[in-house]
Amino acid sequence: MKLKVEPLNPAAFAPFGEVISTATARDEYKINLGTTTRFHDISRVDVGDEGGIPIISIFRGTPRPMPIEIKMMERHPLGSQAFVPLSGQKFLIVVAEGSDTPALEDLRAFISDGTQGVTYAKNVWHHPLLALEPESDFLIVDRSGPGNNLNEIDLPMVDDTPVTLDWPQT
Ligand SMILES: NC(=O)N[C@@H](O)C(=O)O
Numbered sequence: 679m680k681l682k683v684e685p686l687n688p689a690a691f692a693p694f695g696e697v698i699s700t701a702t703a704r705d706e707y708k709i710n711l712g713t714t715t716r717f718h719d720i721s722r723v724d725v726g727d728e729g730g731i732p733i734i735s736i737f738r739g740t741p742r743p744m745p746i747e748i749k750m751m752e753r754h755p756l757g758s759q760a761f762v763p764l765s766g767q768k769f770l771i772v773v774a775e776g777s778d779t780p781a782l783e784d785l786r787a788f789i790s791d792g793t794q795g796v797t798y799a800k801n802v803w804h805h806p807l808l809a810l811e812p813e814s815d816f817l818i819v820d821r822s823g824p825g826n827n828l829n830e831i832d833l834p835m836v837d838d839t840p841v842t843l844d845w846p847q848t
Pocket residue numbers: 752759804805806807
């Protein structure tokens with residue numbers, strides 16, 4: 679099965695979480711004597727269940743071998759997880775609707791233009807980081823704390839072939 683890669687946009691991504699960009703701030707105003715613009719309250723961090731705390735990490739991602747195969751998904755039942763590219767790099771996002779076992783038809787794929795990050799809402803199925811450009815860093819905001827915050831699942835194959843991607847025509 680080939681999964682169509684869509685340009686990332688807030689409306690399309692809304693069932694899965696939030697797009698993080700200067701265009702998606704809930705408010706925007708000047709601070710610091712007008713020298714800085716605050717893009718305020720872009721995305722929410724939802725990590726407090728079962729005593730979780732928010733932490734900031736950096737993931738240094740390297741591209742997956744091409745053609746990228748989508749063989750598994752994961753979710754974090756106790757917290758959201760945010761990815762922000764730190765050097766304007768594009769990256770791939772694969773998510774699935776619903777909180778039950780994801781079926782292939784529930785999968786959606788998006789590509790960030792490099793100015794956009796994402797927050798996966800708590801318990802949303804997603805593929806672990808899919809970097810597309812040579813070794814690039816991502817700021818991560820997610821949860822540290824007790825309890826199991828990771829479910830993983832293998833995806834079915836069709837005719838012994840894993841899900842691959844149908845990239846937009848450039
Ligand atoms: N394993 C880990 O911390 N990262 C994943 O959750 C991911 O979504 O990349």
